[in-house]
Amino acid sequence: MNPLPELIQLAVPVREALDAGRPIVxxxxxxxxxxxxxxxxxxxxxxxxxxxxxxGAVPATIAMLDGVIRVGLSEDELETLARAAAHHPERLxxxxxxxxxxxxxxxxxxxxxxxxxxRVAARVGIAWFATGGIGxxxxxxxxxxxxxxxxxxxxxxxxxxxxAGPKAILDLGLTLEVLETQGVPVLGYGTDELPAFWSRSxxxxxxxxxxxxxxxxxxxxxxxxxxxxxxxxxxxxxxAEQELPAxxxxxxxxxxxxxxxxxxxxxxxxxxxxxxxxxxxTGGACLAANQALMVANARLAGEVAVxxxxxxxxxxxxxxx
Numbered sequence: 401m402n403p404l405p406e407l408i409q410l411a412v413p414v415r416e417a418l419d420a421g422r423p424i425v426x427x428x429x430x431x432x433x434x435x436x437x438x439x440x441x442x443x444x445x446x447x448x449x450x451x452x453x454x455x456g457a458v459p460a461t462i463a464m465l466d467g468v469i470r471v472g473l474s475e476d477e478l479e480t481l482a483r484a485a486a487h488h489p490e491r492l493x494x495x496x497x498x499x500x501x502x503x504x505x506x507x508x509x510x511x512x513x514x515x516x517x518x519r520v521a522a523r524v525g526i527a528w529f530a531t532g533g534i535g536x537x538x539x540x541x542x543x544x545x546x547x548x549x550x551x552x553x554x555x556x557x558x559x560x561x562x563x564a565g566p567k568a569i570l571d572l573g574l575t576l577e578v579l580e581t582q583g584v585p586v587l588g589y590g591t592d593e594l595p596a597f598w599s600r601s602x603x604x605x606x607x608x609x610x611x612x613x614x615x616x617x618x619x620x621x622x623x624x625x626x627x628x629x630x631x632x633x634x635x636x637x638x639x640a641e642q643e644l645p646a647x648x649x650x651x652x653x654x655x656x657x658x659x660x661x662x663x664x665x666x667x668x669x670x671x672x673x674x675x676x677x678x679x680x681x682t683g684g685a686c687l688a689a690n691q692a693l694m695v696a697n698a699r700l701a702g703e704v705a706v707x708x709x710x711x712x713x714x715x716x717x718x719x720x721x
Contacts (some may be wrong), residue, residue: 408468409468410471413458422458424528425698425705426526426559427462427517427529428516431694432478434672436690437615446463446475448698452705455700455703466509469504480543492624497519498549514561518550518554519553527560527708528708529563533567534550534554534633535567536550536551537571546667552582554633555582555630558631563633564636565595567634569671569674576685587610587616589636590636591637598689601637601646606719613703616634634700636700659677707720
């Protein structure tokens with residue numbers, strides 16, 4: 401049931417799936433509005449939705465359109481949003497949790513970040529969410545306290561987030577420290593090591609390695625059954641053929657950080673700025689990796705959502721990892 405009909409609008413397939421208890425996967429929209437250029441932004445969003453559908457779940461891309469939070473967009477609506485980002489980017493906001501209410505009251509349009517998408521998904525009853533990479537603690541946070549709202553939302557919203565790890569531009573060690581403090585399990589799908597977005601390894605270990613969507617679903621169910629109010633972070637490494645070596649990426653990141661400091665770029669503008677500089681430096685290789693990992697994460701999230709739905713229908717004494 402839609403709890404705030406005047407603020408949140410559920411697409412018919414999403415509403416019907418919620419009513420019937422069918423698996424649903426939320427998808428964010430800042431990859432469309434702020435994360436990728438046209439037409440890659442549309443193609444990636446479209447392919448992610450199809451991957452969720454092919455896995456047996458209902459895709460629910462979340463975005464802000466004309467002062468309404470939309471949960472579930474058609475392919476035509478994805479294309480319209482993607483074209484707007486290409487031709488009129490100044491009209492689209494990057495909406496994190498703090499931005500949702502002002503954007504609603506000002507009838508704005510924009511993309512929802514990981515944190516905002518989690519908040520809306522939890523509000524309407526969607527338990528699983530796929531994205532490319534999460535935000536985290538920025539490098540130099542000891543001086544500027546720059547930390548993504550994604551981490552706090554993971555501690556607050558009971559949503560399983562499937563991603564390729566924190567974005568490589570971040571301080572991964574401090575990001576893991578915050579997640580540990582907030583009680584958020586970091587799980588590796590077929591990996592012992594935390595993926596670093598474009599790279600398969602980071603030098604940091606995950607809390608547990610799991611080998612199947614069913615094991616992920618069971619672990620999340622146990623986490624929530626124990627009274628946890630927040631989410632679970634599921635990490636999946638980018639495919640080997642799409643990987644960018646971590647040592648190479650680090651050179652580009654350090655250069656981008658120097659450029660950002662010189663240009664006075666900070667706050668919510670910093671992440672897209674850094675990602676754009678790395679995109680330029682790699683000649684588009686990181687964009688291809690972004691596409692591949694986003695679609696792979698959507699597929700895995702769909703599989704996990706299906707397994708989780710089946711688990712919820714089983715007697716408690718029969719639920720096993």
